[in-house]
Amino acid sequence: VGHGLIDPQDANNAEVARYWMRERGLVGFRLHPMYYPDEQILLAKANEPLWEELAELGAVVQFHMRAADAGQVAEIARRFPQLKLLIDHMGYPDLSEGAAAFQPIVDLAQHEGVFVKISDVGGRSQEAFPFVDVHPYIRLLYDAFGSARLLWGTGYPGHHRSKHHWLSLADELRLIREGIPFFGPRDQERILGATAAGIWGWSI
Numbered sequence: 001v002g003h004g005l006i007d008p009q010d011a012n013n014a015e016v017a018r019y020w021m022r023e024r025g026l027v028g029f030r031l032h033p034m035y036y037p038d039e040q041i042l043l044a045k046a047n048e049p050l051w052e053e054l055a056e057l058g059a060v061v062q063f064h065m066r067a068a069d070a071g072q073v074a075e076i077a078r079r080f081p082q083l084k085l086l087i088d089h090m091g092y093p094d095l096s097e098g099a100a101a102f103q104p105i106v107d108l109a110q111h112e113g114v115f116v117k118i119s120d121v122g123g124r125s126q127e128a129f130p131f132v133d134v135h136p137y138i139r140l141l142y143d144a145f146g147s148a149r150l151l152w153g154t155g156y157p158g159h160h161r162s163k164h165h166w167l168s169l170a171d172e173l174r175l176i177r178e179g180i181p182f183f184g185p186r187d188q189e190r191i192l193g194a195t196a197a198g199i200w201g202w203s204i
């Protein structure tokens with residue numbers, strides 16, 4: 001099982017989703033609304049069959065998105081509360097804009113099917129490990145969603161990480177286990193596995 005990318009501009013994307021989930025065992029897809037800043041691509045009328053198909057199949061849908069895209073995700077969450085919707089990389093908080101600009105991401109917590117990955121923390125930060133300047137944004141997510149709706153993520157493994165000088169996987173784990181002072185042992189357990197197990201129906 002796994003996730004695939006799906007083209008929101010493909011007129012046949014509902015059929016594509018059906019094939020990959022029913023015939024090939026995918027459990028969901030990732031969409032990139034942040035790549036379409038001039039339109040509400042998720043809410044395009046042509047994509048209504050896609051969302052109906054994903055809802056019927058119980059897909060897990062991940063989003064590369066920013067705060068400006070949160071309204072679209074909120075509408076999908078309202079229409080299809082049975083879907084599990086995951087926000088990648090914390091919704092890319094922009095520290096130069098401040099917490100108020102990040103609030104649309106935080107407000108998605110009112111939808112029970114929305115989850116957030118605590119990932120790419122180093123990429124958001126202007127500081128060295130443990131990236132304390134990002135902690136207020138993580139705290140906003142923690143207070144709004146609770147650790148039961150937060151999960152760990154890293155981005156690409158292996159050579160791609162070293163090529164771009166990203167944090168090692170060991171340090172990504174250390175960040176959650178040691179670097180975030182308000183994450184207690186139960187929070188760490190959820191973020192590093194239990195939340196994901198619940199979303200995808202794994203046993204851990």
